[in-house]
Amino acid sequence: MTIIKFKDKKVSEKTIKALKNGGLVISPSDTVYGILVDTANEKAVEKLIRFKNRPWGKPISVFVADFKMLEENVFLTKDRLSLLKEVLPGPFTVVLPSKHNVIKLLESEKGSLGIRIPDYRFITELAKKFARPISATSANLSGRSPHYSVQSLLHEMPENKKKLIDLVIDAGKLPRNKPSTIVDLTTPKIKILRQGEIVFKEKKIYISKSETQTKKIAQYILRKISRGLQKKPLILIIEGNLGVGKTIFVKGIADILGINNIVSPTFVIYYEYSVSAHPQGVFFKNKLIHIDLYNIQDPEEFKHLGLEKYLEKGNILCFEWGEKAGEIMDTLKSRGKIVYVKMKYVDEKIREITVKN
């Protein structure tokens, strides 16, 4: 068993080499630490099942690089494809009828395959270079809880299991994201087999049961809409009644940008923050402007807010009480990418968050 650091320049090469040799690789992912093996190597897959103490016949999901690789491995209708394009890459495992290009041990008895496009470049790049799916199962033994650090993972692992592992990629502590949400798409009616952090909906509706969850949803949404958005500022118009959690939503976004001192800007209309963390795939490297239009009454106002100067690439503008932004909407639309976030009370604790591009 070799342990290498995630920052190791040759991490990708070393991983691919280990996979090609039929090895088990423990790797960080967008959710928890997982085990990677070559899905076309029967010996490797058997070793994985032995490692996990996985009952035979219980399927194991796979990572793919992109939609092209996804379609090479499972059957899906046009409708389902366009639905998946809305939510992937993301923390979802989708179960679809397999084209049997992977070792049969990975599939369910019904011949379906769980498949993931993770929101994690290391793995998608790896799958691309490797040119076939890689196993996507958490690095805990069956029935045990998942691991967020290599240390805790190795601590719990019996010596005989350690011998089965060839390579460990240590990326330190991972954020405590839940395992993926597993969605069964083999039948016309969509079934949720396991609920992860993000609720899977056909429309872009998210249900939050706590402030923490609202933040996670905000981060998930940011990652999704950031993709391909490098040349324009992002403008989030956040609507919802008093106390529904708009500032919490902005705090979630700020968190992954390294900003941790967000407070309500109501009193001064807006605050400006400098982005200090640069998560992969998120291209906003300059400023976060947190605006609250709660006190705005008159459209004339906007001319004097001086917000135009923030409409530059690399900036995120979050508008609370965004429904009042009517007057400057045309300017915003012409110079930025607008995303509407609507937050509604379901009850005192639960919120429904709808996203519209």
Add this chain to the structure above:
Amino acid sequence: MNILAIETSADETAAAVTNKRKVLSNVIYSQILLHKKWGGIYPSLAKRAHEERIDQIIDETLIKFTKVEVFHPEGGHARIMQNIDYIAVTQGPGLAIALEVGIRKAKELAEKYNKKIITVNHLEGHIYSSFVQNSKGNPKRDFKFPYLVLIVSGGHTEIVLFKNHMEFEVLGETLDDAAGEALDKAGKILGLGYPAGPAIERLSSQVENKDFYGFPRPMIKSGNLDFSFSGLKTSFYYFIQGHSGKREDEKSERIQNRFWTSQNDKKLTELASSFQEAIFETLLIKTEFAINKTGINKLVVGGGVIANLYLRKLLRDLVKKHKGEVYFPTYKYLTGDNAAMIGVAAYYKAQKKMFAPDLNFDRIPRLTL
């Protein structure tokens, strides 16, 4: 040492000339009357009004300072400015476009008359407001460090350890809404106009500041000195939603209007008082926690919310229990935003040679202590 101080962090355009802790002249132009009509700060007015009035306010301040009645802008300025040693200006926290107006003016004057600038944190001003004296040097409060400071205003809620002049340590602060903001928002839900604080105070006193509904006291068991008022706002809003029997998807203002026109005044006073009590009791619990934690029983309180006489009484009772003392802003105008407190804070900065090294500084909207 005479300091010309300028403050434009939110909706007051203010200038003052101070000497040590003494206020020699002080002019505040408040936009609250303008904003009242609109139910909140009105930024276009805020910026434009600052821009339009700043010159006039500074002139008035200087006239009052010299007691000269007729004032010739050019020659007069230069002559009076000979008697000004430094220029102080609020650098933040505050509304960016408003802060810019004061800073631009301060730089212009500094350049023209070759003066050094002292940049002041608005919160430093609030802290020193309890030690500001009138032109005759009253009241004569001595500094007896260390103090615990509670700042409660529309934009801030903080507990600060005031160890010595210009030595601060933030012990706790709001994680979302400020106490004054929460009161304003609750006031708006109740249809009370802006700023809602005074109206809530009046309504609450009609029912002897009693608590009828037991809204939550947020974060009182958090074990730290941070505040959070957004959850309280949520439960207040939700409570009223529930009692108005209207659904969420309707426009909230319409709900409020229908609701309140059909309710009697008793309910209104009870709600106002219960909400105020939830805010104040939270402030009290956290302040007492800070007293116990630090062992400091000398309390300094600043910010607009301390204009509330009932809150003053509660804080007086609290320090009495701990055999301590409490200091409030020495004059009523010092609870709100003003330049006098900025000038006084600047004096203590000047004592420590804390001058702006050059004129290249910028406003810092989220400046902290």
